[in-house]
Amino acid sequence: xxxxxxxxxxxxxxxxxxxxxxxxxxxxxxxxxxxxxxxxxxxxxxxxxxxxxxxxxxxxxxxxxxxxxxxxxxxxxxxxxxxxxxxxxxxxxxxxxxxxxxxxxxxxxxxxxxxxxxxxxxxxxxxxxxxxxxxxxxxxxxxxxxxxxxxxxxxxxxxxxxxxxxxxxxxxxxxxxxxxxxxxxxxxxxxxxxxxxxxxxxxxxxxxxxxxxxxxxxxxxxxxxxxxxxxxxxxxxxxxxxxxxxxxxxxxxxxxxxxxxxxxxxxxxxxxxxxxxxxxxxxxxxxxxxxxxxxxxxxxxxxxxxxxxxxxxxxxxxxxxxxxxxxxxxxxxxxxxxxxxxxxxxxxxxxxxxxxxxxxxxxxxx
Numbered sequence: 235x236x237x238x239x240x241x242x243x244x245x246x247x248x249x250x251x252x253x254x255x256x257x258x259x260x261x262x263x264x265x266x267x268x269x270x271x272x273x274x275x276x277x278x279x280x281x282x283x284x285x286x287x288x289x290x291x292x293x294x295x296x297x298x299x300x301x302x303x304x305x306x307x308x309x310x311x312x313x314x315x316x317x318x319x320x321x322x323x324x325x326x327x328x329x330x331x332x333x334x335x336x337x338x339x340x341x342x343x344x345x346x347x348x349x350x351x352x353x354x355x356x357x358x359x360x361x362x363x364x365x366x367x368x369x370x371x372x373x374x375x376x377x378x379x380x381x382x383x384x385x386x387x388x389x390x391x392x393x394x395x396x397x398x399x400x401x402x403x404x405x406x407x408x409x410x411x412x413x414x415x416x417x418x419x420x421x422x423x424x425x426x427x428x429x430x431x432x433x434x435x436x437x438x439x440x441x442x443x444x445x446x447x448x449x450x451x452x453x454x455x456x457x458x459x460x461x462x463x464x465x466x467x468x469x470x471x472x473x474x475x476x477x478x479x480x481x482x483x484x485x486x487x488x489x490x491x492x493x494x495x496x497x498x499x500x501x502x503x504x505x506x507x508x509x510x511x512x513x514x515x516x517x518x519x520x521x522x523x524x525x526x527x528x529x530x531x532x533x534x535x536x537x538x539x540x541x542x543x544x545x546x547x548x549x550x551x552x553x554x555x556x557x558x559x560x561x562x563x564x565x566x567x568x569x570x571x572x573x574x575x576x577x578x579x580x581x582x583x584x585x586x587x588x589x590x591x592x593x594x595x596x597x598x599x600x
Contacts, residue, residue, distance in 0.1 A: 237303040237510060240329030243338035244359055248443040248475045252338050253307040255478035256503050275307040281507050285561050289520050289593060290527035292569055297526035301518055306332060326370050330431040334510055335438050337363060341455035342445040356458040367433040372406040374430060375399055398422035437513040438468040443475050450497030469509045473502035517590035538586040542596045552600035556582045561591040
């Protein structure tokens with residue numbers, strides 16, 4: 235399961251700089267003028283997790299395949315983007331497939347950096363973007379309602395979808411995101427969200443982009459972002475995008491040391507991965523063979539056959555059993571043979587719920 239995250243924000247808030255910081259290289263143009271980003275930037279980045287490398291070491295293979303995350307950086311959105319203002323509207327479609335959204339908010343003063351207002355106003359800045367996302371969803375939903383209205387004349391089974399679409403339309407017209415709908419277990423809601431890929435149905439992480447002085451302690455702008463996030467049930471990270479982008483050529487050890495000196499415990503990428511996994515309910519498990527060790531991502535609560543199916547559908551269809559040991563136990567014994575000899579290798583069947591950090595060897599027959 236690939237994790238895909240879309241990056242949004244007003245022009246010149248540091249979106250492309252954040253993108254460059256996350257992918258640890260200068261891929262996206264970052265200039266001091268609006269709409270510097272024209273074509274969407276895409277990058278696939280390994281998830282920073284040392285566990286698959288350790289598994290490879292213990293089983294004696296050289297190839298390590300980590301889980302990856304894809305970042306999508308689109309043009310800055312402005313008020314009226316959903317109606318065609320600026321350049322952002324034409325790129326909103328690029329992030330409809332994203333699992334989550336990073337909303338970059340400028341949280342520092344710099345008279346040399348152009349902003350839509352004389353100075354950052356986090357609450358207003360956030361409201362502009364959220365309104366445009368809601369309007370984009372509303373436009374899409376109105377077209378769907380037109381189709382459903384015609385469809386129900388010959389297919390009464392479409393009535394629940396139409397009724398749900400009307401409810402969501404009324405909600406969006408009030409500026410309330412799709413994610414705030416009170417009963418998300420209804421089949422019609424699930425079906426519409428799956429089909430329409432609403433932007434306002436996606437989990438949001440606000441990235442408060444600060445200068446170096448803002449890393450150690452929250453400034454007033456960051457506190458305002460945290461307040462807005464708390465009101466909407468969203469998450470917040472604090473990142474000095476420029477600092478992290480400037481460290482692109484450093485080793486991981488050097489980068490961590492530098493960030494700690496500046497008052498940051500984790501890099502922006504580490505914060506986003508940690509929060510992204512949590513809000514999306516994802517976990518990682520590990521497999522190995524005679525050639526490679528590999529990390530995989532599944533949703534929390536997945537059964538062993540479902541996890542096997544992430545590797546290959548044949549594995550799920552022909553699942554027999556799974557030989558499982560938790561990563562910490564495996565590392566403690568130092569090898570698969572020693573783990574098995576100590577009686578710590580568990581045999582699990584189709585009902586087993588995979589846990590984060592499981593090292594699994596699947597047995598199957600097709």
